[in-house]
Amino acid sequence: MQRAFKTKLKLNNKQKTLMAQHAGYSRWVWNWALNLWKEAALAGLKPSANKLKKFYTHHVKPQYTWQSTLSSRVYQFAFLHLGEAFSRFFQGIAQHPKFKKKGRNDSFTLDNCGKVMEFSGTRLKLPFIGWVSTYEPLPEIQTKRVTISRVANSWYISVAYEFESESTPKSREYLGVDVGVKVLATCSDGTVFHNPRAYKQAQNKLARLQRELSRRQIGSNNRNKTQLKLAKVHPIANIRKDAIHKLTSWLCKNHAVIGLENLNVSGLLKNHKLAGAIADAALYEIRRQVEYKSEWYGCQLVFADRFYPSTKTCSSCGHVQEMPLKERVFNCEACDYTADRDLNASLNLERYAEGFSV
Numbered sequence: 001m002q003r004a005f006k007t008k009l010k011l012n013n014k015q016k017t018l019m020a021q022h023a024g025y026s027r028w029v030w031n032w033a034l035n036l037w038k039e040a041a042l043a044g045l046k047p048s049a050n051k052l053k054k055f056y057t058h059h060v061k062p063q064y065t066w067q068s069t070l071s072s073r074v075y076q077f078a079f080l081h082l083g084e085a086f087s088r089f090f091q092g093i094a095q096h097p098k099f100k101k102k103g104r105n106d107s108f109t110l111d112n113c114g115k116v117m118e119f120s121g122t123r124l125k126l127p128f129i130g131w132v133s134t135y136e137p138l139p140e141i142q143t144k145r146v147t148i149s150r151v152a153n154s155w156y157i158s159v160a161y162e163f164e165s166e167s168t169p170k171s172r173e174y175l176g177v178d179v180g181v182k183v184l185a186t187c188s189d190g191t192v193f194h195n196p197r198a199y200k201q202a203q204n205k206l207a208r209l210q211r212e213l214s215r216r217q218i219g220s221n222n223r224n225k226t227q228l229k230l231a232k233v234h235p236i237a238n239i240r241k242d243a244i245h246k247l248t249s250w251l252c253k254n255h256a257v258i259g260l261e262n263l264n265v266s267g268l269l270k271n272h273k274l275a276g277a278i279a280d281a282a283l284y285e286i287r288r289q290v291e292y293k294s295e296w297y298g299c300q301l302v303f304a305d306r307f308y309p310s311t312k313t314c315s316s317c318g319h320v321q322e323m324p325l326k327e328r329v330f331n332c333e334a335c336d337y338t339a340d341r342d343l344n345a346s347l348n349l350e351r352y353a354e355g356f357s358v
């Protein structure tokens with residue numbers, strides 16, 4: 001099965017320039033070749049990507065010394081892609097190839113002269129470019145080519161690879177996961193994933209500044225100052241990403257069926273806007289990660305219906321009762337069962353997953 005993995009690159013300025021130069025090179029060659037193709041076709045000739053590439057290699061490229069400082073694989077792929085684009089056009093399944101504009105769909109493709117490249121983790125060695133980092137770890141991948149493209153001001157890498165689901169041995173069949181505010185996640189086997197300390201500090205600071213902001217008069221200097229401070233605290237999402245990776249890898253490697261809340265969860269959080277936003281952001285990221293990791297490690301995901309009252313239901317007898325956010329312990333009014341609020345919710349999600357798994 002062919003799969004592609006696309007993820008954001010973490011680059012320094014020098015690397016960003018190198019990426020832009022290669023994308024520019026790719027675009028330059030594409031436009032040069034498309035122009036000549038059109039002229040040749042008008043003159044009644046039958047151009048092909050291969051003929052154009054030969055001519056280019058021997059007679060054009062040597063005139064542009066700047067091209068010799070960049071990877072020559074880039075122009076090989078530009079011709080290949082143009083040939084493929086014309087072939088799709090002649091088959092009637094695509095429009096006539098167009099000239100590329102700077103800043104729009106900037107991209108280029110690289111390979112290792114046909115040799116297999118092996119990637120894993122967050123550090124990748126690319127031919128010619130050298131070592132680059134990614135924000136999230138790649139699975140163990142073998143590939144023959146990579147494409148690097150720009151979206152807004154960020155660069156992304158796409159890796160096509162042959163995919164074989166490598167199902168890991170599971171230590172537990174069903175697991176429910178409650179994503180929280182106080183802790184990152186509580187699992188139905190009792191495992192708790194805490195938020196990183198740096199994250200908690202940032203979160204406290206954020207809460208304090210938001211209270212401060214609400215006291216400041218609109219348009220006042222002090223309000224602007226507070227807003228500036230707020231803008232500086234925000235990348236808290238990144239602090240937590242590593243912790244979320246640990247959580248999602250552990251979940252998908254060790255459990256066959258995982259029950260999670262759906263996005264847009266508990267109406268209970270509505271009163272606490274900040275708390276709600278934070279839990280939603282975590283859930284969103286967790287969901288994004290488990291969706292691809294469940295394929296890597298072979299496990300099944302069950303998302304609870306958004307109206308499923310995982311927090312309000314007794315995991316022992318099924319009784320449903322109100323659970324205000326300040327209540328940290330679930331005390332069942334019907335059967336006297338007592339459990340930590342989040343653990344109770346995760347147990348319900350485990351049961352939910354058991355009922356819906358296929």
Ligand SMILES: [Zn+2]
Binds near residue numbers: 315317319333334
């Ligand atoms: Zn009960």
